[in-house]
Amino acid sequence: MADARGGFRGGFGSGSRGGGGPRGGSRGRGRGRGRGRGRGKEAEKEWTPVTKLGRLVRDGKIGSLEEIYLFSLPIKEFEIIDFFIGSQLKDEVLKIMPVQKQTRAGQRTRFKAFVAIGDSNGHIGLGVKCSKEVATAIRGAIILAKLSVVPVRRGYWGNKIGKPHTVPCKVTGKCGSVQVRLIPAPRGTGIVSAPVPKKLLQMAGIEDCYTSARGSTGTLGNFAKATYAAIAKTYAYLTPDLWKDMPLTKTPFSLFGDYLAKNHRPLPSSGES
């Protein structure tokens, strides 16, 4: 093949590789390119970010996860979450559901994994993934859970002694005809709620909470959504301690010379010629 090109190297898509004069031919790069999918390898692969936020995080230019939340920047790489709170995160498989598909050769079962991840300290994330193998489904769900981590604000019931342990104030979430109210509770109350939301509140770091529900709570789906809506509001609620004016800070991007000051929802666009 080299002869066809008179000793000149081939390019891409040419099939004729190598050839061409004295080449050092350093094939053994010893860098472990991980060809053929390094899934089996448990070795810690160094993270090479593909997004700008990822690069800023890896270079240590962002102080905490909270800075990212402050500007509502979308987190696309789960390693970003790992970087800040990875060591405190605990993942729990809440359920594996079999999903069956009828094929000519019989039934084909895949596994749907529901994973919740939290650090019991104000962060909770949920992920669902379906896959042929249980381990793959769980792994995939953990990644998606990390991508969906949200901050949960906690407060006190009475005296501000010790760490925050309950919701900061009464928050209400509504879904359909169901209205769920999360009410601060004194220490030691525990979470007074249905099993699934109770688990999630615990993983988020809420130790005590009363819940009050109104409407047709028989529609448990709406109940769950209403609970979630209530939790999401904990950071949206303007409590007196937040009344003080804060100076606007620059986003991580503009701090580092990027003129993207805010991330908006992406616009569909056609390119320029």
Place this chain on the structure above:
Amino acid sequence: MAAEGAFIEEKTDRPLESRFFPNKIGGPPAWLDLKNLPPVSEILCDDCQSPRHFLCQLYSPVEEKDTAFHRTIFVFVCLSEKCFQLGSNKNFIVFRNQLPRHNSFYPAFADGIDLRTDITCSNFGCNLCCLCGIKEEVQCERCKERFCSAHHENLHTKYCSNSHSTVSQKDKILLREFGLSDPEDLSDVDDEPDEPTHNSEEVAEICQKFSQFNSPQDDAVLEDIFKTCSETSHDKTFLKFKARMSDYPDLIIRFSRNNPLWSSDQYQPTAESIPLCEYCSSPREFEFQVLPQLLNYLKLDRGGNLQPGVLDWGTLAVYTCKNSCDKGPPYKKEFLWKQDLL
């Protein structure tokens, strides 16, 4: 589909010079046709009128075409903050140049080409800007050094009598130089191995082992919560892209005709977005893409005149004339689609 990739190389066997037909990143461009260089006006940024910086070049001959025995694609980019825009490719420009095997610059056989240090632009009568390596068009009056444009000449004038001036100014204009490996096959995505389907007992056992909640009521609540929470629907294209890229942290170029690997479901081009070849009017097709891993190596946020950290992309898809035509000037413009990641 088969794809090939070029990986970054900090040290190369041979110098990254024209006669070796290198794939390279940064530094000055290693021109292919050494005499008929593109005019500076084409390399100037449309908006800010300063010369674009050389980003990378890829040697990609077309076997079926005699006149494209040697063929290189060059990519230039403007690094200015003001010229960067989401969803726009205006800060980039791409040139394609090709030569037949028998040409006035290179011998027809590669034997002994290493020693031919005489194969340079200046020996063919075309001088280069001493700062950035593109064609020269202006000259410093005092020291007679040559530059491509007033921009680079002005950078030099301050330090004109200083003998170190050229070197230090170059660092501010040229991107960090790297070589790229020869093409290597990128293994196709291994789909999960086809497991024999579990029988119903095994399935039940597995589900029992993992599930913390087993009543039908809890199931309904679970499904609903998760559905609500995943309302921020994930960009599946990006997730697949990232999964592949995590196997190749130093992969810079992915070559796969007509088969781009998009980094996101946003900012993808439609068929209408890709213009026809402006010289022969045949359609352009996707040839290769530059991956965002390159940005980790360029380290653009470290001082100098290179603007801090603005340059960003999800992937840069280069579309070239389907016929690799010979019409038009030797360095022909091609099309680049910048897909941004938000």
